[in-house]
Amino acid sequence: MMDKKTILDNGLLEQYLLGELNAQECEQIEQVLASDTELKAQFDTIEKDFETLGLENAIEPPKGIKYQLIQDIREAKDAKNNKSNTNLKYYLGIAASIAALLILGNFWMYNELNEVKDQLQTVETEKTELNDKLNNLNNQIDNDIALFSTIAHPDTEQYVLKGNTLMPDGKVVSYVNHSTKSVVINTERLPKLDAEHDYQMWADVEGEMINMGVITKDQNLMAMNYIDHAESLNITIEPAGGNDHPTVSQLVTNVYLN
Numbered sequence: 001m002m003d004k005k006t007i008l009d010n011g012l013l014e015q016y017l018l019g020e021l022n023a024q025e026c027e028q029i030e031q032v033l034a035s036d037t038e039l040k041a042q043f044d045t046i047e048k049d050f051e052t053l054g055l056e057n058a059i060e061p062p063k064g065i066k067y068q069l070i071q072d073i074r075e076a077k078d079a080k081n082n083k084s085n086t087n088l089k090y091y092l093g094i095a096a097s098i099a100a101l102l103i104l105g106n107f108w109m110y111n112e113l114n115e116v117k118d119q120l121q122t123v124e125t126e127k128t129e130l131n132d133k134l135n136n137l138n139n140q141i142d143n144d145i146a147l148f149s150t151i152a153h154p155d156t157e158q159y160v161l162k163g164n165t166l167m168p169d170g171k172v173v174s175y176v177n178h179s180t181k182s183v184v185i186n187t188e189r190l191p192k193l194d195a196e197h198d199y200q201m202w203a204d205v206e207g208e209m210i211n212m213g214v215i216t217k218d219q220n221l222m223a224m225n226y227i228d229h230a231e232s233l234n235i236t237i238e239p240a241g242g243n244d245h246p247t248v249s250q251l252v253t254n255v256y257l258n
Contacts, residue, residue, distance in 0.1 A: 002028045004039050013043050014120055147184050147221055155179045159255045161233060167191060167252040174233055176257065181226040183212065183233075188220040193237065199252075200242050202234040203227035209234065214242040232256045 007013060007029060015021050016029050033040045150156060156177040163170030171189035176182075190199060199215040201224050212224045215235070236243075237250040 150182045150184045151175050161253040161255045163253050183224040183226050198240050200238045202246050203230035204232040205229050209246045
């Protein structure tokens, strides 16, 4: 049995209006509409929008059709006085003209409905893309708020990792908060690497190097994994994607924690 959420999430109200559902689906939607006044009101609004859109985009039949219909009626009417079977031809002529006009009108209506359907599909696609962009933006905002909260926290301690002979101009500022168990680093002064290598951060805990994460190339401010009881922070150059253990010969900077 369909419910309100299923109908709205899958755009079944629009499909119902366009006649794209089978008899069983139509019956289920009608049952839900009969029991849900809020959904019925939304359905009425969509139906009204469809009608408005159809009227706004209606195509006036060619003037020639109207003219030809009038001519057929006049000719049939004039012939009525000359032959006994004129009445039959008269009504047949009118019927044929009306039928032709109705067929043409139905063809136009079919095209109009297809246009409306295409427009609705475009709107749905644009709506989905907009929602994705908004979700990404919200996630980015939440991430930035978390980073700045760590930096501004009164218990956060700042440590500067200065580059060694392998990276004399390098510098990384780290923000460590033991109460919230968070680490944020600023890598703006970290020299760029080629596509085959990445920087990776390590915490030294009683002589064991524990991975804190790979430093991304496209962010200057980022959060790293917090490691309990870390005695120092260390950064090495590793193959792209990171390594299971640090390459000691590629240690470019480190700092001891208080």
